[in-house]
Amino acid sequence: MFVLVNLKTYPCDPIEVAEAVRDVDDRTDARLAVAPQAAHLERVAETGVETWAQHVDPIEHGSNTGQTLAESVADAGADGTLINHSEQRLKLADIDGSVRAAERAGLETVVCANNPAQIGAAAALGPDAVAVEPPELIGTGTPVSQADPDVVEDAVDAAAGVDADVSVLCGAGISTGEDVVAAGDLGAEGVLLASGVAKADDPTAALEDLVDPL
Ligand SMILES: O=C(CO)COP(=O)(O)O
DSSP: OEEEEEOTTOSSOHHHHHHHHHHHHHTSSSEEEEEOOGGGHHHHHTTTSOBEESOOOSOOSSSOSSOOOHHHHHHTTOOEEEESOTTSOOOHHHHHHHHHHHHHTTOEEEEEESSHHHHHHHHTTOOSEEEEOOGGGTTSSOOHHHHOHHHHHHHHHHHHHHOTTSEEEEESSOOSHHHHHHHHHTTOSEEEESHHHHTOSSHHHHHHHHHTTO
C-alpha cells in the first residue's frame, strides 16, 4: 500500500514529520511519502523522504507570476505531485495541462477527484494514479472506507473501466491501520491522508499505527 501524507498548511514542523515518514518507511513494506507546502519541498526532500508537491500549475517557464512550475518542484527534490486536490480544484483542461507539465518534469502524478464519475474523467487523462476523496469527509476523522465504502469500490471500477494501468488511492478521514486495511480490501492501492498525521501529537506513533497491520 502507498501511504501519502499531505501536510496541507497545517502548523506542523514539516521536517519533523518528514523524518518520521522516512524512518517509518524504512521499517515497513508499505511505501510512504509526504507532501509539504511548496516552500518546504527542498528542506523536506533533503531528509531523504519520498517527497511530493501538493500542486503544480499547467504552465511552462515564462511569463507567469505566483504559480508553481513543475520543473522547479522537481529541482527542489520532489518525486511526484498531487493535482486537483479538493482544496485546489482545477478545470478539466487545466488538470490535463498540469498532468502534462508534471510528466515533462519527470514527476509522478496523482489526480484527485470527488467521486467515481470524476475518477473516470481523471483516469482518462493518463496520470499514474487517481485518488477519490469525498469532500464532506475530509478532516472529519470519519474514514471514507467506513462511511462510504461504495464510493471507493465504484472509483476502482471507474478507473479500471478507463485505464487499467491507473492505480486508485482513497482518502478522507483515514487515521488508523484498520482504515488502511479497509481501503485495501475495497480495491484501493493506497491512501491519501492529512490530519491523522499532520495534527498528531506524535507523528511517528500515528504513522506506525497506520502501517502496523500492513
Ligand atoms: O484531503 C485529504 C488528504 O489530501 C484528507 O484529509 P484528512 O486525512 O485530514 O481527512
